[in-house]
Amino acid sequence: MRRDLENKIWIYTLAIIGIGLLALYSASSVNVRVSQQVFYDQLLCVSIGLGIMYLLGNVDYRRFYDGAYIFYIVNVFLLIGVLVGGRHALGARRWLEIAGLSFQPSEFAKLALILMLGRYFSNRRPTLSFDLLSRTQIIFKGLIIPFLLTSVLMILIFKQPDLGTSILLFGVFVIMLLVSGLEYHYLLTFLGLCLMAVPFCWKFLKPYQKDRLLVFLNPNIDPLGAGYTIIQSKIAVGSGQIFGKGWLAGTQNQLNFLPERHTDFIFSVIGEEWGLLGTLLLGYFYFLLIGCCFSIAEQVKDKFGTFVVIGIVSILALQVIINIGMVLGLFPVVGITLPFISYGRSSLLIFLVMMGFLLNLSKRRTVF
């Protein structure tokens, strides 16, 4: 049973990566704007990442717990480093270069958040809320402190600017908060307050971010900019029909129609070339992988492990849903990658590290 779960994780991960590499090869094959280098780069990252995944499956699990806060703090400094001296690309500072290797600390922040919240929530003991004092204590310790810790990452990432990742972190926080056992009325009040703060946040957005959100509401506002991307990616996915146009035969893809098609919009390449069969199959693999996470969450007996699995599953699910939704025009274009598939070293590596955690957790039921 345990071995079984482990094998499943390996199989689904490899299957998804396989599909991703094929799609990336196609996206970078014939055209000028995405160089072939992208594919080989990703291939190299996959092999390194799989190695790390395997190793993480075998380390002592307590180390994750011990390192959680340190990792969080280091990450905060890295994010500050990005804002101060990061590399510019497409109008945003997201990359940091250390020893010739550039990476995106905002991707590592996802992991830092999961570990930090996991450790924090697992240390909390349920308090009965009868009197006013203990009630404020619950709100403070169970809600406000973890929210502030999350906000630090969110704000630093938002400043880059990377609205998508920042929102994603918020989503992960809400899900982990739900699992932490905070009473519903606190949770709902908190979400209500956040909703009320949305109009206030609007003025902090950059003009292009506002544009994108407005374009999402009505793609016809800007047919040449962001609206163009949505319209074209929808055409690409739709034109794949049931069986697809065939590998390397997507006209939208090969004719340079799709901007960002090797990163955020890679799903449209899969949709066009592999058709409905391909997209559903890919979705199914994701679904199965997420299913594995839930099985692990059920059998892991210690709290830290449960929180980490829930964190991983929420990131995985949210990214898949938001990314595909974005390509299909169901969500605004916010720059969220498709797990294991979009080109990007940091993103790929982080997901493989997360899978390593899963492997590790699937091997033991009780630790403490």
Next chain:
Amino acid sequence: MRIKIIRLIIIILFAMIAMELVYIQAIRGQYFYRLSKNNRIRVVPLEGSRGRIKDVNGVFMADNRMAYNVVITPHDLKETDKVFRFLSEVLDTDLKTIAKRYQRDRTAPFAPVIIAEDINRRTAITIEENTYRFPSLSIQESFKRYYPLEDNSAHILGYVGKRNRTESGSFKEYGYSPQSMVGYTGIEEYYDSFLRGEVGGIQVEVNSRGQQVRLLSFKEPKKGVDLILTIDTRIQQKAQELLAARRGVAIVMDMDNGEILGLVSSPGFNPNVFMNSEDRKKISSLFYDTASPLLNRAIKGLFPPGSVFKAILATAGLNNQTISTNTTFMCNGVYQLGGMEFRCTHTHGAQNIFEAIAHSCNIYFYHLGLKLGVDTIEEYAQLFNLGHKTNIDLPYEEAGSIPSRQGRLANQKRKWYTGETLNLSIGQGDVLTTPLQLVRMMATIASDGLEVQPHVIKAMGDNFTNQFSGKRQIDIRRDVFKKVKEGLRQTVTDPTGTAADLNISNLYVAGKTGTAQSSGNQENHAWFVGYVKGEHRNVSFCVFLEHGGSSHNAVLLSRELLVYMQSEEIL
């Protein structure tokens, strides 16, 4: 329990995505397939016209006109050879050039590639008539910048050009690259963000014959903001005529508010040359001309101010009471210092401060300079912001420099020599200023130490600008200015004054001449910097001739300029 809720939500979201996929790919798949197959979506960028520029009287200095461009839509391009051959014939252009342009600018299948710009109407019609044969061809209308007054005010206006390729990269990602024009130098650059319109466009679905089937979406282009300048093009015209092809500068500034009425740097250029890509030769000749016609000498040219600088010494001496109006120095034509001879232009005899300014007596100012010392001279020069940018609203202004004891030590690792103080006293040596700095200095003296901010913008759209209306009061006694001004006035009124030719009837003119030695054996620079209290407004002004010989030449030009302005009722 709560984990189950999360699981349920995820399942529901996945199901919704799956349903959407089935809807888009299976149910509407055919429609999207058709769209992608004959994908006949065209993007037509529409430019927002660039803001126009007018002078203070409403005369257009920069305007736009309609131009026709030939474009090819790559996706519809079949029988490439035939199309290129047709174009080559109609446009009278080499076949290779056309192919090269197409290859170079092609980005995405539906992004039109411009093959020829600004073709004449008849050619445009011929091509339009043939689009049924070559559906990939079309005529695009666009705006083209032009400067109706030709080389009048070129340095103030600047010019526009295509944004360079790397800059426009981000647009290309979206499948089209607008011919966005950006301003280079002058107003066109300084106020580019206001002048620039916003590109809009339409996305249309067309049929196989290139006819529009339906409009998919539309984004309205926005016009740029029109600007009104403080410049009076009549003054520009006159000043330019007076300077002719000589190297020099003429500036007229309203000394009460800093509005630049006229600012001419000669030789000039015709900015329309830059609008015409066929004029490459003319453009490069502008860049390599030894007279540097592209250089705006008024704000970027650094020259020694010569005797104009004596106004600073006079102010300093009177203000810290080193001299009084009764102080006289004897001029016998030469000043001896350590075996060196420092000469004066004439033998003036005993001079007080008024006479010394009016006659521009070097000996007087050698004495005064030595009494003040380099540190005080530098302090007062800094007080009048010489050696600093005036922060006029034109790009690439230079600061210049005022020599100092410390600067000498830092740059040349040696101490300051007394002989250098003598040179500095008459504005020679390494004191370098722009003509505009001196005009402002004169305005500050004329308005008793109230320093204005020079600017050329009057209004943006319908709003008058007031960001340049700030003033700064220099901390010097009023009676000092009164005396210095008396000296400056005597320069004109005294029949033996150096600018006696500027004694124009019914016009209060005052100022200071300057003849600055230049390096090598070249002719001296000729200066006149002064101010006028006119019936209509008070101005400070300068006429500067680079290697123009005696300052008398600058005085004569000043006279003609002032008489003209008086006759046009500007003064």
